[in-house]
Amino acid sequence: MIKVEGLSKRYARNLAVDNISFEVAKGEIVGFLGPNGAGKTTTMRILTCFLPPSSGKASVAGFDTLEQPMEVKRRIGYLPETPPLYPDMAVKEYLEFVGNLKGLPSKEIPRRVAEVMDRCAVADMSGRLIGKLSKGYRQRVGLAQAILHNPEVLILDEPTSGLDPKQISETRELISSLAGDHTIILSTHILSEIEHSCNKVIIISRGKVVATDTVKNLNSRMQGAEGVIVEVGAPSNVDAAQVRQLFEQMPGVSRVVMRESNEGRHSFEVEGLRDASVRGELARAVVHAGWDLTELRPQGFSLEDIFLELTASEKKSSEGVTVQ
Amino acid sequence: MRNTLTICTREVKSYFTSPIAYLLLTIVAVLFGYFLYIYTQFFVMRGMEMQMGGQNQPMNVNDMAIIPALNTASVIILFLIPMISMRLFAEENRQGTMELLMTSPVRDFEIVLGKWLGAMVMYASLLGVSMLGVALLFGYGTPDWKPIGAAYLGMLLQGGCLLAIGTFISTTTKNQIVAAGATFAVCLLLWVLDSVSQFQQAPWTKVIAYASVLSHLEPFLRGVIDTKDVIFYLTMIFLGLFLTTRSLESLRWRS
Numbered sequence: 001m002i003k004v005e006g007l008s009k010r011y012a013r014n015l016a017v018d019n020i021s022f023e024v025a026k027g028e029i030v031g032f033l034g035p036n037g038a039g040k041t042t043t044m045r046i047l048t049c050f051l052p053p054s055s056g057k058a059s060v061a062g063f064d065t066l067e068q069p070m071e072v073k074r075r076i077g078y079l080p081e082t083p084p085l086y087p088d089m090a091v092k093e094y095l096e097f098v099g100n101l102k103g104l105p106s107k108e109i110p111r112r113v114a115e116v117m118d119r120c121a122v123a124d125m126s127g128r129l130i131g132k133l134s135k136g137y138r139q140r141v142g143l144a145q146a147i148l149h150n151p152e153v154l155i156l157d158e159p160t161s162g163l164d165p166k167q168i169s170e171t172r173e174l175i176s177s178l179a180g181d182h183t184i185i186l187s188t189h190i191l192s193e194i195e196h197s198c199n200k201v202i203i204i205s206r207g208k209v210v211a212t213d214t215v216k217n218l219n220s221r222m223q224g225a226e227g228v229i230v231e232v233g234a235p236s237n238v239d240a241a242q243v244r245q246l247f248e249q250m251p252g253v254s255r256v257v258m259r260e261s262n263e264g265r266h267s268f269e270v271e272g273l274r275d276a277s278v279r280g281e282l283a284r285a286v287v288h289a290g291w292d293l294t295e296l297r298p299q300g301f302s303l304e305d306i307f308l309e310l311t312a313s314e315k316k317s318s319e320g321v322t323v324q
Numbered sequence: 325m326r327n328t329l330t331i332c333t334r335e336v337k338s339y340f341t342s343p344i345a346y347l348l349l350t351i352v353a354v355l356f357g358y359f360l361y362i363y364t365q366f367f368v369m370r371g372m373e374m375q376m377g378g379q380n381q382p383m384n385v386n387d388m389a390i391i392p393a394l395n396t397a398s399v400i401i402l403f404l405i406p407m408i409s410m411r412l413f414a415e416e417n418r419q420g421t422m423e424l425l426m427t428s429p430v431r432d433f434e435i436v437l438g439k440w441l442g443a444m445v446m447y448a449s450l451l452g453v454s455m456l457g458v459a460l461l462f463g464y465g466t467p468d469w470k471p472i473g474a475a476y477l478g479m480l481l482q483g484g485c486l487l488a489i490g491t492f493i494s495t496t497t498k499n500q501i502v503a504a505g506a507t508f509a510v511c512l513l514l515w516v517l518d519s520v521s522q523f524q525q526a527p528w529t530k531v532i533a534y535a536s537v538l539s540h541l542e543p544f545l546r547g548v549i550d551t552k553d554v555i556f557y558l559t560m561i562f563l564g565l566f567l568t569t570r571s572l573e574s575l576r577w578r579s
Contacts, residue, residue: 048427052576073429084424086334088341100330101428145424 083142087131233292335442409490471547478544488564
């Protein structure tokens with residue numbers, strides 16, 4: 001459905017997107033993951049024909065974004081990072097305007113507008129001026145705008161930003177319910193969002209694709225390791241370095257990072273193998289040394305960790321390529 | 325066509341849901357009303373003087389009251405043009421709604437034409453307010469409507485030409501104040517260009533004077549619809565809208 005080949009985008013001096021290629025099959029939900037400034041938005045803007053690529057090709061439903069932009073635009077629903085809303089229009093009026101703009105038959109517009117307002121839970125604000133809505137409502141009006149003409153491809157740039165937890169889960173459900181007949185690309189920097197709604201993840205960093213994988217594989221990649229936060233209360237004659245040394249010597253521990261240390265309380269982040277049951281070992285070791293174990297809690301890996309690891313491993317493999 | 329109409333309708337609604345339309349309408353109503361009153365009073369005074377002096381020449385309300393008032397109105401409106409055109413694209417750029425327009429199945433020139441037509445409707449309603457004053461005179465006298473019609477056509481064309489330029493300037497910035505300032509400067513320049521030929525006789529001054537929007541309005545105000553002037557305005561409108569379309573395209577490459 002979506003095919004990107006060797007796409008690059010150069011702004012005056014910096015390369016925002018650097019030779020990326022990926023494919024999205026029909027009906028897939030793909031998460032676009034990466035820190036700010038990685039090139040997510042730029043890639044999306046190229047796919048929606050808002051920006052032309054500097055080199056490379058992108059096509060949607062078989063139509064090239066440069067050569068047949070009208071065909072592409074007709075098949076795409078796009079929610080930019082800031083929803084494109086006119087504050088001086090009422091919700092219903094705005095959606096009708098978008099319907100006309102997207103070329104929906106005039107007869108169908110009232111029905112479609114009512115439908116998407118229901119679906120995005122903005123029906124109760126249909127007569128309200130957009131400028132007076134809260135951020136969550138605006139975001140959902142933006143989403144309603146994107147799905148209004150029932151496009152084959154949905155491109156959503158951070159669809160859940162600015163929503164409260166309840167709205168986030170509702171939006172996720174909405175996105176999942178759109179799967180099947182719609183192909184969806186959504187960008188985010190929240191990992192759990194990808195886990196909930198996407199089949200596939202494309203991780204992008206500094207304009208390059210560093211990993212393309214299914215969510216399942218991504219999870220299992222990280223499953224081998226476990227992070228634990230340990231806080232130790234030790235008498236004043238014991239300093240943090242000693243505690244650290246003890247942890248580092250333990251079997252199964254791969255990394256110890258000091259978080260903070262003051263007045264006999266030392267806090268560490270310990271990383272180790274999951275199956276080595278590092279947590280139990282840690283607790284025993286601390287108690288055995290005669291110190292107080294004041295905190296011990298497992299820490300899930302954040303996107304950052306996965307991201308750092310993936311970028312690190314990417315570096316290694318690219319070095320291998322240069323040897324060839 | 326439908327896309328252009330959609331954008332135009334939204335634009336007109338947007339003028340009339342914001343205070344800007346009412347501000348402009350009030351300015352025209354008050355200022356034009358004031359000038360029309362002064363000129364009509366002058367006309368009436370002269371009429372009385374002539375009667376008392378025993379002269380009984382016919383007097384022309386068109387030449388003595390309406391046309392001078394419309395001439396003044398064209399100057400007032402010159403000052404209002406930037407206020408109409410400044411928001412057209414600058415506002416879209418600032419709000420991020422440009423992304424909606426440019427990712428919808430709408431051609432660039434359809435967007436431009438829709439925006440410009442929206443501004444023209446706003447401008448035409450300003451002329452409409454001034455017509456109310458003129459219409460009152462029809463109740464008390466028998467002015468000739470044809471030269472008045474010609475004058476209004478000229479003002480409509482002049483406004484269209486300046487608005488096309490203003491639309492172009494509006495695409496180049498996110499800031500409405502900048503758009504308004506630049507548009508005003510260009511309008512004023514185009515307006516005073518013909519004064520260059522007043523003291524100089526060299527051929528180049530004629531070329532420059534020809535580009536003055538004011539010199540092409542004068543025949544209309546005299547009641548003469550000259551193809552030369554109509555073509556001048558239509559060319560300027562086309563040029564302005566063409567530049568706007570190109571500027572919109574370049575927005576894709578620049579941003």
